[in-house]
Amino acid sequence: MMKIRSFFSLFFAPSLALERDDSSDYLSLVMVLLVMMATLLLSGASALEGGLVQWRGDLTGRITLQILYQEGGDSIDERASKAISLLQKAQGIKKVERVNDKQMSALLQPWLGEGDLPNDLPIPALIDISLVGATTPHILDDLKMILQSVPHIQLDDHGDWLQDVRKLVDWLVWLSYGLVIFITGTAMLIVVLLVRANVDRQFEMVELLHLVGATDALISWQFERHMALITLKGGVLGSFVAFIAASLVSHFIYQAEFMQVSPWNPVDHWPIFVLMPCVFVVLALLCAKRVCRRMLVELP
DSSP: OHHHHHHHHHHHSOOOSGGGOTHHHHHHHHHHHHHHHHHHHHHHHHHHHHHHHHHHHHHTTEEEEEEOOOSSSSOHHHHHHHHHHHHHHSTTEEEEEEOOHHHHHHHHHHHHOSSOOOTTSOOOEEEEEEESSOOOHHHHHHHHHHTTTSOSEEEEEHHHHHHHHHHHHHHHHHHHHHHHHHHHHHHHHHHHHHHHHHHHHTHHHHHHHHHTTOOHHHHHHHHHHHHHHHHHHHHHHHHHHHHHHHHHHHHHHHHSTTOSSOSOOGGGGHHHHHHHHHHHHHHHHHHHHHHHHHHHHHOO
């Protein structure tokens, strides 16, 4: 019975008036900014990885054939029709489709503006080739042999340049993770410094509590609870601000004319926005407990 009473006394013990400390307001504001940045970085990294996986899935087993402009000889339309006819007879090809003028206009709209394509502009014809399986060098060699009778063509394997995008995304993701760790460490350092300052400022009260028989756990809990409440308040507000900011960014990306789908939907990453404040609170509790207990042990 005494152990249960001691346990509940930790939660309902009288406070050391730490809430009236002016530094608490500044720490809450700092926590808002730090949690907001950490949440945005982590959700952005997750969105980059998810978007690249989806993008790779969409481009796996697809090759683009360009029928380039040439002076003299057969026209682009004639060579495109011949290439499509040859590809439709080849094995391992699931679908062959030429990109029409409307789709080409949409692709070139960011550079050429709205309207029909100029007739005198040497724009190549694009043929989208969908394979039964994944793209391999052997398949590319076979396609080149099949299309050797069609002059001035170019086969583009999306996997070649997608590897460079993969490296860039990996670099950005690891950079984001590193910044999240740095931001979290900075927040915990601030907690440590503030706990030490609070213990030093409340030195006389801590001594008095020791004299009347208060345990180190009871005294330490006052500072731990204070840090947890400040971190929780700043963390929840920071995560909410991050969610609003991510939603606005997602909306602007979706509204952009050159993007059909926004790669960053904050709703899909809601666990990050929910768990990030909890992680900061737990770490703040652990840091405050370790620092405060160590200082109390050193007191006479």
